[in-house]
Amino acid sequence: MIDEYDVIIIGGGCSGLSLALHIAKHQSHKKILILESRxxxxxxxxxSFWDVEAHPYENQIQHRWSHWQIQHQGCRLIQSSPMYRYCSIPSNCFYKNAMQQIHDLPQINLQMDSPVYHVEESPSYVFVQTKKAIYRGSKVFDSRPDKTETYLYQHFLGWHIMSEHPIFDSKTITLMDFDVDQSKGLHFMYILPFSAHEGLLESTFITPHLHEEQIYENSISDYLKTRFKNPKYQMIRKERGVLPLRTTLPEQNSSKLIPIGAKAGWTRASTGYAFLPIQKAIKKLAFNQQKPAFFNIDLWLDRIFLNFLHDNLQEAPQVFFDLFRKNAPEQLIRFLTGNWSTMDLLQVLFSMPKIPMLKQALRVMTKRGL
Ligand SMILES: Cc1cc2nc3c(=O)[nH]c(=O)nc-3n(C[C@H](O)[C@H](O)[C@H](O)COP(=O)(O)OP(=O)(O)OC[C@H]3O[C@@H](n4cnc5c(N)ncnc54)[C@H](O)[C@@H]3O)c2cc1C
Incomplete structure (x- = not known):
């Protein structure tokens, strides 16, 4: 017998769980199945993200920072904004909260350890197959990662550590410290200090190819030695991420089988941020506006910027540094998060290297870009 659902969600990660909870709240009569491989x-x-707009997970924010810094060639730029804070939600809080809510929502059935390996669309339904069963859905949302190659990746490895002595400035995050080895591509250290003792240090690269794990590990270890005077610390956990920086969206011809999350292009291609774009896109999806959050001009701007990065990786640290140096913090944050006004947009565009960007814009417009 085939189990039937109004909505089947493939993948219970950030977008899958957020979408299920959103539908359960706004269309409580719908029977929902989430199939998660883990x-x-x-x-x-x-x-982490700047709190530029309201979202349903505000009560799960564990840390808020008022200051951030960028470093390049020994120059440190420290900025703050009374309007926007940089926030973070640990995934364990998010998952735990989602599980608790799902426990109290009989219309959601979350099946763990259920990798989907076949999906087939018929004129009226979509059939979804796992090793254990076949399910039939009126609508299927798919968040399985898109494994096709792309031309640029943001990839990183992070150490979440607890140091014996106070080493972090707990008020100030390090968004990008470019004063690290640049010989293996555009590289920066990203640091979230949770207290004077506890922090996450991420060795982050933007390159066309991925690196061996040892490269990230060595750079974090060197950074701790040189910048924090080789502190004694305990490793709490490690995290690894590979974010394809795509500026082409998947074709979507079906109204029954719909990609969501990173697979649907809900990641801001120029920054790799996806948490808020996912929440924003889910709201739109619920109103049947299926275009992703960063459609049109943001996607077009990202395409120009990524083409520029791809061709000028060595100059990128200076470009990023100048972007923060030349713009008011609020203006740049609105630009980076897709919440800009025309004034913000013009101001930020004028702060970028004009001729190289114009060249890339022409390449993109004439479809000769990447
Ligand atoms: C380590 C890391 C740190 C990040 N930090 C930030 C950040 O600070 N800020 C930010 O905005 N973004 C960040 N991102 C980017 C982005 O927010 C995440 O990638 C986000 O989780 C994307 O949501 P998603 O639902 O598309 O994918 P996921 O959350 O990865 O969900 C996809 C789900 O599908 C499941 N799955 C895969 N294959 C199958 C299958 N065959 N059958 C069933 N289920 C399957 C997976 O197990 C997973 O649970 C980070 C990403 C990573 C990896």
Whole structure:
């Protein structure tokens, strides 16, 4: 017998769980199935973002920072904004909260350890197959990662550590410290200090190819030695991420089988941020506006910027540094998060290297870009 659902969600990660909870709240009559391949959830990441707009997970924010810094060639730029804070939600809180809510929502059936390996669309339904069963859905949302190659990746490995002595400035995050080895591609250190003793240090690269794990590990270890005077610390956990920076969206011809999450292009391609774009896109999806959050001009701008990065990786640290140096913090944050006004947009565009960007814009417009 085939189990039937109004909605089947493939993948119970950030977008899958958020979408299920959103539908359960706004269309409580719908019977929802989530098929997740993992056996259990783990503390695998920390989602961080600027709090530019309201979202349903505000009560799960564990840390808020008022200051951030960028460093390049020994120059440190420290900025803050009374309007926007940088926030973070640990994934274990997010998953735990989602499980608690799902427990109290009989219309959601979450099946762990259920990798989907076949999906087939018929004129009226979509059939979804796992090793254990076949399910029939009126609508299927698919968040399985898109494994096709792309031309640029943001990839990183992070150490979440607890140091014996106070080493972090707990008020200030390090968004990008470019004063690290640049010989293996565009590289920066990203640091979230949770207290004077506890922090996450991520060795982050933007390159066309991925690196061996040892490269990230060595750079974090060197950074701790040189910048924090080789502190004694305990490793709490590690996190690893590979974010394809795509500026082409998947074709979507079906109204019954719909990609969601990173697979649907809900990641801001120029930054790799996805948590808030996912929440924003889910709201739109619920109103049947299926275009992703960063459609049109943001996607077009990202395409120009990524083409520029791809061709000028060595100049990128200076470009990022100048972007923060030349723009008011609020203006740049609105630009980076897709919440800009025309004034913000013009101001930020004028702060970028004009001729190289114009060249890339022409390449993109004439479809000769990447
Ligand atoms: C380590 C890390 C740190 C990040 N930090 C940030 C950040 O600070 N801020 C930010 O905005 N973004 C961040 N991101 C990017 C982005 O927010 C995440 O990738 C986000 O989880 C994307 O949501 P998603 O639902 O598309 O994918 P996921 O959350 O990865 O969900 C996809 C789900 O599908 C499941 N799955 C895969 N294959 C199958 C299958 N065959 N059958 C069933 N289920 C399957 C997976 O197990 C997973 O649970 C980070 C990403 C990583 C990896």
């Amino acid at each position: 056996r259990e959830y783990q503390y695998d990441k920390i989602w």
